[in-house]
Amino acid sequence: MIDDKRDPVLDAVVSELRRTDAVNPAVVSRVVRAAVDARDEDWRDDLAPAPRFANRWRLAAVVLLSTAAGVAGFMLRGAAASRAQGSAAAVATAAAVPREANGPMTAVSASDLESMAVPTQFVLESRAAHRVALVGDFNGWNPSQTPMARHDGSGLWATTIPVAPGRHLYAFMIDDSLFTLDPRKPAAKDRDIGATASVIIVGRP
Amino acid sequence: MTRTLMLFVALITSAGRLQAQQPLASVPGFDEQTRVELEQIVERTATRGLPPQPIVVKARFAALMHAPGPKIVSVARAVADRLEVARTALAPQPTAGDIKAGEDALSAGVTPDALRLVRAVRPDRPVAVPLGLLAQLVATGVPVARASKIVTDLMRKGADSQQLVALGNDVNSDVALGERAEAALDLRTQALDAVLGSSAAGAGLVSTNTPSAPGVDMSGGNPVTSRPAGRPRRP
Numbered sequence: 275m276i277d278d279k280r281d282p283v284l285d286a287v288v289s290e291l292r293r294t295d296a297v298n299p300a301v302v303s304r305v306v307r308a309a310v311d312a313r314d315e316d317w318r319d320d321l322a323p324a325p326r327f328a329n330r331w332r333l334a335a336v337v338l339l340s341t342a343a344g345v346a347g348f349m350l351r352g353a354a355a356s357r358a359q360g361s362a363a364a365v366a367t368a369a370a371v372p373r374e375a376n377g378p379m380t381a382v383s384a385s386d387l388e389s390m391a392v393p394t395q396f397v398l399e400s401r402a403a404h405r406v407a408l409v410g411d412f413n414g415w416n417p418s419q420t421p422m423a424r425h426d427g428s429g430l431w432a433t434t435i436p437v438a439p440g441r442h443l444y445a446f447m448i449d450d451s452l453f454t455l456d457p458r459k460p461a462a463k464d465r466d467i468g469a470t471a472s473v474i475i476v477g478r479p
Numbered sequence: 480m481t482r483t484l485m486l487f488v489a490l491i492t493s494a495g496r497l498q499a500q501q502p503l504a505s506v507p508g509f510d511e512q513t514r515v516e517l518e519q520i521v522e523r524t525a526t527r528g529l530p531p532q533p534i535v536v537k538a539r540f541a542a543l544m545h546a547p548g549p550k551i552v553s554v555a556r557a558v559a560d561r562l563e564v565a566r567t568a569l570a571p572q573p574t575a576g577d578i579k580a581g582e583d584a585l586s587a588g589v590t591p592d593a594l595r596l597v598r599a600v601r602p603d604r605p606v607a608v609p610l611g612l613l614a615q616l617v618a619t620g621v622p623v624a625r626a627s628k629i630v631t632d633l634m635r636k637g638a639d640s641q642q643l644v645a646l647g648n649d650v651n652s653d654v655a656l657g658e659r660a661e662a663a664l665d666l667r668t669q670a671l672d673a674v675l676g677s678s679a680a681g682a683g684l685v686s687t688n689t690p691s692a693p694g695v696d697m698s699g700g701n702p703v704t705s706r707p708a709g710r711p712r713r714p
Contacts, residue, residue, distance in 0.1 A: 388604060388605045388608075388640060389574065389576055389605050389607070409543065411533075411536045411537075411540070414535065414536050414539050415536065415539040415540045415542075415543045416539065417543075438576060438607070439576070439605070439607050439608050439611075439640060440576065440579070440580045440583070440607035440608060440610070440611040441580065441583055441584075441610075441611030441612070441614050441615055442611075443540075453543070453544075459651070460615075460619070460651040460654065460655060462587070462615070462618045462619075463618075464540070464586070465586055465587070465588070466537065466541075466554045466557055466558070466586060467537075467540060467541050467544055467546055467550075467554060469540070469544045471540075473615060473618075473651075475608070475611045475612060475615055475643075475644045475647045475648070476608075476611075476644065477608045477639075477640035477641045477643060477644035478608075478640050478641070479641050
């Protein structure tokens with residue numbers, strides 16, 4: 275049902291709108307063209323970021339590139355060093371991983387096999403020691419590299435690490451300060467330094 | 480694009496150098512001057528295609544022994560020089576392990592000629608173990624010429640790595656008990672000769688003058704005593 279009585283306010287608005295001046299077509303055309311141009315400009319801006327954003331992108335690219343280069347450099351150098359040294363850690367890891375997990379099996383030459391590190395046990399008896407570490411040319415004479423574990427309730431300290439085949443000098447560091455030779459092994463004097471160290475010759479079984 | 484590539488290459492190179500220098504940077508006992516000189520020696524050695532690890536290791540040993548900075552640097556230079564000599568003597572294609580073992584042998588008093596003899600017997604396989612035995616024999620007091628002849632003879636007869644290691648350990652034990660090194664070496668070599676003679680006979684090998692390539696002995700234990708005793712080989 276439609277109410278015949280019209281709203282006077284609505285009538286006033288309609289009559290006001292109907293009194294709007296005629297629009298000049300030329301003006302309309304200019305306005306529309308300006309609007310289109312403005313929209314095109316925005317579109318191009320969307321495609322090509324503003325200069326400050328371009329700089330940000332360039333900076334981000336350089337940072338990413340630097341990070342990638344750094345990582346690549348470390349990896350390449352590390353891989354080369356591991357290959358050159360026959361990295362004990364790498365060998366230990368490889369030995370610890372089941373063969374199936376290493377992916378496709380590859381042929382290992384006799385030379386490669388002979389160069390592989392050999393698990394080698396080092397033992398020292400010292401009841402008075404609180405800490406014992408193994409130091410040698412195989413771990414860079416680094417006292418924090420190879421701590422030894424005390425055997426249950428005894429004075430025996432031991433560790434087993436992979437060592438590359440060949441002759442090696444080593445010793446034990448007791449309580450971080452006492453450089454101690456292995457009484458079970460022969461000693462040799464390093465002619466460069468004049469210091470004496472224990473000697474072990476490791477060979478692949 | 481070119482600039483980007485150059486930047487990338489430079490970053491890779493510098494990252495590698497940084498990592499190579501880390502072992503030195505983390506060592507207490509090097510003053511700044513010593514550290515700088517060591518890094519230069521390491522860098523030069525790596526540039527020449529030689530393994531720089533023995534230099535770092537020896538420098539760290541010297542630092543652990545509280546050697547003064549100039550001494551550490553001179554030791555590092557000596558190691559670098561010996562690495563070059565070892566590579567030349569062990570040509571044509573020594574591994575990093577071979578060069579390192581050669582350097583160690585030279586430091587113990589072994590001559591470059593002795594290194595060449597070892598390489599001649601085993602031209603295409605690692606020689607770290609025979610060189611290690613040779614170095615230890617010389618360090619114990621066996622004359623270089625005699626030690627190198629015995630070691631190369633054993634290699635020609637097919638002694639494997641573990642047999643050479645066992646020989647070195649046996650000689651060391653004898654020396655520790657008061658025996659002369661040379662006498663102990665003669666005695667222990669006779670036993671190993673006997674084993675090698677019986678192995679060669681069992682395998683149908685007649686000549687003992689040609690280099691051989693023995694397989695890896697997986698029997699474990701001391702090869703000299705764990706292998707079946709055979710008839711002693713006649714001299």
